[in-house]
Amino acid sequence: MSDRTAPPRFSVVICAYTEERWGDILAAVDSVRKQSLPPLETLLVVDHNERLLQRLAEEYADDREEVRVLANAGPRGLSSGRNTGIAAARGEFVAFLDDDAVAERDWLHHFAAGYEDPEVVAVGGRTLPVWASGRRPVWFPEEFDWVVGCTYRGLPPGRVRVRNVLGGNASFRRAAFDAAGGFATGIGRDGDRRPLGCEETELCIRLAGAVPGAVLLIDDRAVIHHKVPAARERFAYFRTRVYAEGLSKALVAQSVGAGKGLESERRYTSRVLPAGVLRGMRDALLGRAGGAGRAGAIVTGVALAAGGYALGTLRARRGGSPTFAWGPITPEPRRTGAPEPKEAAA
Numbered sequence: 242m243s244d245r246t247a248p249p250r251f252s253v254v255i256c257a258y259t260e261e262r263w264g265d266i267l268a269a270v271d272s273v274r275k276q277s278l279p280p281l282e283t284l285l286v287v288d289h290n291e292r293l294l295q296r297l298a299e300e301y302a303d304d305r306e307e308v309r310v311l312a313n314a315g316p317r318g319l320s321s322g323r324n325t326g327i328a329a330a331r332g333e334f335v336a337f338l339d340d341d342a343v344a345e346r347d348w349l350h351h352f353a354a355g356y357e358d359p360e361v362v363a364v365g366g367r368t369l370p371v372w373a374s375g376r377r378p379v380w381f382p383e384e385f386d387w388v389v390g391c392t393y394r395g396l397p398p399g400r401v402r403v404r405n406v407l408g409g410n411a412s413f414r415r416a417a418f419d420a421a422g423g424f425a426t427g428i429g430r431d432g433d434r435r436p437l438g439c440e441e442t443e444l445c446i447r448l449a450g451a452v453p454g455a456v457l458l459i460d461d462r463a464v465i466h467h468k469v470p471a472a473r474e475r476f477a478y479f480r481t482r483v484y485a486e487g488l489s490k491a492l493v494a495q496s497v498g499a500g501k502g503l504e505s506e507r508r509y510t511s512r513v514l515p516a517g518v519l520r521g522m523r524d525a526l527l528g529r530a531g532g533a534g535r536a537g538a539i540v541t542g543v544a545l546a547a548g549g550y551a552l553g554t555l556r557a558r559r560g561g562s563p564t565f566a567w568g569p570i571t572p573e574p575r576r577t578g579a580p581e582p583k584e585a586a587a
Contacts, residue, residue: 365406487549
């Protein structure tokens with residue numbers, strides 16, 4: 242049991258992979274430093290990019306107790322990067338922030354409030370898009386904001402119990418990973434061009450099964466602002482992402498079973514999306530910009546996701562799916578510790 246008189250101790254993990262996001266990475270770290278509830282530490286995990294690793298190690302050389310720069314100790318990919326951060330974390334709680342997002346000042350404070358209930362093992366937040374063009378594309382339906390890593394229409398407001406949190410804005414009890422293992426490396430982004438996902442969904446379902454009475458929450462007051470680059474505002478990316486989501490859902494179903502793997506999706510596709518199509522059609526009849534485009538995008542998105550799921554399921558039946566890898570998260574300080582400045586500059 243933790244000391245209830247002391248503030249919760251958070252380790253914040255930010256995974257990075259490209260120097261193209263240099264300014265975004267620094268902004269993400271700065272937003273963590275400005276939290277009303279200061280974290281114990283920020284862990285910057287670099288995914289197999291030596292130059293970025295060296296630059297960040299040099300950037301934070303004078304703040305190594307506050308910001309620790311680590312190399313991904315596993316295979317390339319977001320799941321391994323997060324597992325590296327978890328293994329090195331010293332806090333009682335581990336929070337995750339995307340490298341192209343900034344957290345509002347009370348982000349960790351609202352996470353901490355959720356853990357006052359000892360049965361809560363994970364708390365997520367609300368992720369708002371920051372569009373590169375300055376505004377949402379008129380054809381882009383809010384029901385599909387998950388395509389760009391953001392909170393989507395259909396999630397209930399307030400602090401509510403959920404099946405899974407969204408990985409770019411989430412926190413977990415550190416002990417939960419010892420019970421359930423870390424993120425599965427056979428799911429999610431791994432450097433491939435296809436934008437796969439769902440690694441946090443699989444983990445949360447597995448976590449709920451491993452920890453009796455586990456409660457997972459989303460608190461929409463824990464807000465981050467996530468940048469959406471111009472390339473992801475295009476319909477071509479939308480098509481690719483929703484198809485990849487179908488493939489990912491098939492992997493989740495293979496791992497945890499179709500019943501649990503598609504539990505939330507059934508309500509989403511039977512209630513939320515039809516309502517979105519009707520809103521789009523109504524807006525089109527009223528002459529409002531983008532109404533027909535939004536309705537069409539929803540229908541197209543459902544069809545592509547279903548196609549991806551069908552293909553992913555077929556591959557699984559033929560034995561073509563990747564092997565899932567997870568296990569207890571064990572600290573490996575010599576392997577994942579921040580490099581010495583001399584080593585980073587070599």
